[in-house]
Amino acid sequence: MTQHFEANFDGLVGPTHNYAGLSYGNVASLNNASALSSPKQAAKQGLKKMKALADLGLVQGILAPQERPDVNSLRRLGFSGTDADVLFAAATQAPAIFQACCSASSMWTANAATVSPSADTKDGKIHFTPANLTNKFHRSIEPQVTGNILQATFNDDRYFSHHQHLPDNDHFGDEGAANHTRLCNAYGEQGLEIFVYGKHAFDNSKPAPTKFPARQTIEASQAVARLHGLKDENVVYIQQNPALIDQGVFHNDVISVGNQNVLFYHQQAFLDSASVLQQIRQKFGDKDLHLICVNSDEVSVQDAISTYLFNTQIVTLADGHMAIIAPSNCQENQAVSHYLAKLVEQNTPIKEVKYFDVKQSMRNGGGPACLRLRVAMTEQERAAVNPNTLMNDKQFDTLNHWVDKHYRDELSVDDLRDPQLLVESRTALDQLTQILQLGAVYPFQQV
Numbered sequence: 001m002t003q004h005f006e007a008n009f010d011g012l013v014g015p016t017h018n019y020a021g022l023s024y025g026n027v028a029s030l031n032n033a034s035a036l037s038s039p040k041q042a043a044k045q046g047l048k049k050m051k052a053l054a055d056l057g058l059v060q061g062i063l064a065p066q067e068r069p070d071v072n073s074l075r076r077l078g079f080s081g082t083d084a085d086v087l088f089a090a091a092t093q094a095p096a097i098f099q100a101c102c103s104a105s106s107m108w109t110a111n112a113a114t115v116s117p118s119a120d121t122k123d124g125k126i127h128f129t130p131a132n133l134t135n136k137f138h139r140s141i142e143p144q145v146t147g148n149i150l151q152a153t154f155n156d157d158r159y160f161s162h163h164q165h166l167p168d169n170d171h172f173g174d175e176g177a178a179n180h181t182r183l184c185n186a187y188g189e190q191g192l193e194i195f196v197y198g199k200h201a202f203d204n205s206k207p208a209p210t211k212f213p214a215r216q217t218i219e220a221s222q223a224v225a226r227l228h229g230l231k232d233e234n235v236v237y238i239q240q241n242p243a244l245i246d247q248g249v250f251h252n253d254v255i256s257v258g259n260q261n262v263l264f265y266h267q268q269a270f271l272d273s274a275s276v277l278q279q280i281r282q283k284f285g286d287k288d289l290h291l292i293c294v295n296s297d298e299v300s301v302q303d304a305i306s307t308y309l310f311n312t313q314i315v316t317l318a319d320g321h322m323a324i325i326a327p328s329n330c331q332e333n334q335a336v337s338h339y340l341a342k343l344v345e346q347n348t349p350i351k352e353v354k355y356f357d358v359k360q361s362m363r364n365g366g367g368p369a370c371l372r373l374r375v376a377m378t379e380q381e382r383a384a385v386n387p388n389t390l391m392n393d394k395q396f397d398t399l400n401h402w403v404d405k406h407y408r409d410e411l412s413v414d415d416l417r418d419p420q421l422l423v424e425s426r427t428a429l430d431q432l433t434q435i436l437q438l439g440a441v442y443p444f445q446q447v
């Protein structure tokens with residue numbers, strides 16, 4: 001194990017994983033509204049990916065899911081009585097709001113927070129800011145508990161600094177690491193943090209999408225950079241191509257991904273691409289940099305969206321080479337699998353593609369990269385992480401048994417109002433907090 005590395009913290013799929021068609025602008029989410037889901041299969045697909053990455057020699061962590069249905073939010077909205085009364089009243093009187101309060105969406109931890117490693121920050125700590133996710137109601141109810149889970153996972157203030165999420169308003173819409181990537185020579189060295197935003201909130205003269213919403217503002221990105229104590233010369237802000245947001249690229253990680261000295265992106269990903277790339281080259285400095293651009297005639301934007309070619313994880317293996325962790329959907333598409341087969345033969349650090357079946361997540365618009373939060377760290381910092389949240393053979397077995405015991409094979413949207421499902425989920429999550437030793441992170445544990 002080298003002294004500096006990047007860990008991936010994947011979101012564990014919760015016991016009420018479901019498809020509710022909640023994300024306007026996210027094509028897969030809309031197309032699969034009300035499809036039957038399999039929470040057990042989804043959780044196991046996720047665990048398998050985590051274990052496979054741990055077996056590759058990478059540091060792999062686990063982030064706990066949220067409590068859903070979110071009875072607390074429903075009570076804030078005026079539903080009252082016993083928990084069963086709240087579920088029944090909300091599901092019958094306001095089914096759309098009820099479904100939003102049942103969303104599976106915390107599994108996509110690329111939206112949990114923005115993370116800046118200690119090599120980049122003024123005080124030399126790793127900084128975390130949970131994303132406020134204001135653009136979608138079903139996601140805007142995540143940040144408080146996300147913050148609790150992050151603090152219980154990275155629970156040593158000598159090394160980790162946790163911020164409150166940005167003010168809950170569209171002007172500061174923040175979607176976390178899905179719109180943030182970091183280039184560096186080696187993980188432990190000062191890096192270049194790239195923030196990608198969809199619109200300017202305080203300047204209407206600037207370009208913006210017209211059909212689907214831009215979820216991230218430049219003002220939010222700048223606030224996170226300030227909170228994390230980043231230096232201007234090591235930050236680049238890029239506007240996402242608004243035309244692509246209108247085609248369904250709702251986060252930057254649907255159209256570009258970076259790792260160390262590689263930026264892998266689609267030709268149409270950014271607005272003013274030439275000047276953006278110039279800025280990156282200039283700020284990255286005189287080091288070996290691979291800007292891998294995929295042209296539209298090699299892979300269309302539509303194919304990139306349906307296969308999630310860019311929602312792949314590029315990971316550095318022990319021998320220094322990189323591998324792409326791709327969803328099996330990429331393998332099933334001729335243009336994309338052909339492109340990937342060619343890519344690994346070229347003169348870039350990427351030498352291998354590994355395919356994973358994450359279809360339960362893909363149906364909601366989340367690929368391998370959405371499922372993980374990256375934390376570049378040193379060995380000393382890793383030693384300060386709550387050890388129970390790190391994947392190994394024992395935790396893999398324990399969590400698979402836990403899923404087998406508590407998760408249903410199949411779930412329909414109608415099942416979500418079943419008070420027995422709430423009891424099952426709370427029992428499962430209560431036990432999970434013991435397995436991961438998180439303490440009382442959920443509202444139901446705090447009463």
Ligand SMILES: NCCC[C@H](NC(=O)CCC(=O)O)C(=O)O
Pocket residue numbers: 018019020021022023026029030103104105108110111139178250251364365366367370
């Ligand atoms: N980074 C991937 C995020 C996917 C997520 N999907 C959702 O919330 C869909 C949930 C539903 O439709 O049931 C989103 O769009 O934010």
